[in-house]
Each structure stands twice: as structure tokens, then as C-alpha cells.
Amino acid sequence: MTRSRTFEWQDPSVSAAAVGRESGLDFLRSVLGRLPAPPIAATLGFTLEEVESGRAVFVLEPGEEHYNPIGSVHGGVYATLLDSAAGCAVQSALPAGMGYTSLDLSVKFLRPITVDTGKVRAVGTILNQGRRTALAQAELFDSEDRLLAHATSSCMLFPVSPG
Incomplete structure (x- = not known):
């Protein structure tokens, strides 16, 4: 049986133009409120749920649209959530x-x-931050706090000109 899904997103240049104008924490708090979420969030159906200095949490309710050919959520969905949380x-x-x-x-x-797993939560935290690079981790949990996946990410830090 054929299924379909539609979604909408807002102009990503609005948020991109705000990068660098304020602290990263204030920017992400703005994404929770006045700035549009990135289009990838609408595409996959995940949201930034909370953010504080050094920590970010994303949530996703898995659906069939996230499945791979063997009937479970595709690893790329895991990776996207973990990359988003760590970054x-x-x-x-x-x-x-x-x-x-x-x-x-x-x-x-x-x-x-x-789909039977229910809502999953990706929690990202900083492990180390220097002047040029940062190391972060992210953990993906189910509603019973069972660990589903783990990731580490190295990030390059650089000056940006506010849009």
C-alpha cells in the first residue's frame, strides 16, 4: 500500500544570517523560539527540545518513512540526530x-x-573545547533511557562574519 508524507519548511537563509551575531547559546535559543528550524529537521521530523551551554537535546518520533529495506530505522537517521546533537x-x-x-x-x-520504540532522544555534550577544535559526544536513548547509539564528533572552530 502506498503511503505519502508532506512537510513544510521556512527559508533557511533567515537562520543562517543570524549565525555569529550572538553567542551560540543565544542563537540556538532563538531557534527554539523566533528563528526557523533548519530544513533537515522538517525533512526527518526531529526537533531541538532543549539547549544549555555545552549540551543540546533533539527528539524524534520514528516512523515508517525513516525505515531502511530491512524494516528498521536507517543508520543515516541515527547519524543525523547524533551529528546534530554533538554539533x-x-x-x-x-x-x-x-x-x-x-x-x-x-x-x-x-x-x-x-516505530514501536517510540520517541527517541539524542543528547549531545562537549568533551573538550580548545581554540581551534572541539570534541563532543552524543548518545541516543529510547523513552526508557536505554542507549541505542553513541557517537563522537570532532568540530573545527572558526571566526564568522555575521550575515
């Missing part, structure tokens, strides 16, 4: 005028996710 944990600790980009992401898949 935003780094961003949350940056001062105004600084940006970041992921240099690598190492993911370990521990348990399968299906």
Missing part, C-alpha cells in the same frame, strides 16, 4: 563571532529502532 552542543558554547563545522563523526549502533 549543537559545541555551538552552544561558542561566543558571538565564532562558528563550527563537523570534521568527523564516529557512530556505534547498539540497538535497532522501529
Whole structure:
């Protein structure tokens, strides 16, 4: 049986123009309120749920649209959630005028996710931050706090010109 899904997103240049104008934490708090979420969040259906300095949490309710051919959530969905959580944990600790980009992401898949898993939560935290790089981790949990996957990410830090 054919299924379909539609979604909408807002102009990503609005948020991109705000990067660097304020601290990373203030920027991410704005994404929770006045700034539009990135289009990837609408595409996959995940949201930034909370952010504080050095920590970011994303949530996703898995659906069939996330499945791979063997009937469970595709590893790329896990990786996207973990990359978002780790990267935003780094961003949350940056001062105004600084940006970041992921240099690598190492993911370990521990348990399968299906629609029966229910809401999952990706929690990113900073492990170490220097002047040029930061190391972060992210953990993916189910509603019973069982660890589903783990990732580490190295991020490059650099000055940005406010849009």
C-alpha cells in the first residue's frame, strides 16, 4: 500500500544570517523560539527540545518513512540526530563571532529502532573545547533511557562574519 508524507519548511537563509551575531547559546535559543528550524529537521521530523551551554537535546518520533529495506530505522537517521546533537552542543558554547563545522563523526549502533520504540532522544555534550577544535559526544536513548547509539564528533572552530 502506498503511503505519502508532506512537510513544510521556512527559508533557511533567515537562520543562517543570524549565525555569529550572538553567542551560540543565544542563537540556538532563538531557534527554539523566533528563528526557523533548519530544513533537515522538517525533512526527518526531529526537533531541538532543549539547549544549555555545552549540551543540546533533539527528539524524534520514528516512523515508517525513516525505515531502511530491512524494516528498521536507517543508520543515516541515527547519524543525523547524533551529528546534530554533538554539533549543537559545541555551538552552544561558542561566543558571538565564532562558528563550527563537523570534521568527523564516529557512530556505534547498539540497538535497532522501529516505530514501536517510540520517541527517541539524542543528547549531545562537549568533551573538550580548545581554540581551534572541539570534541563532543552524543548518545541516543529510547523513552526508557536505554542507549541505542553513541557517537563522537570532532568540530573545527572558526571566526564568522555575521550575515
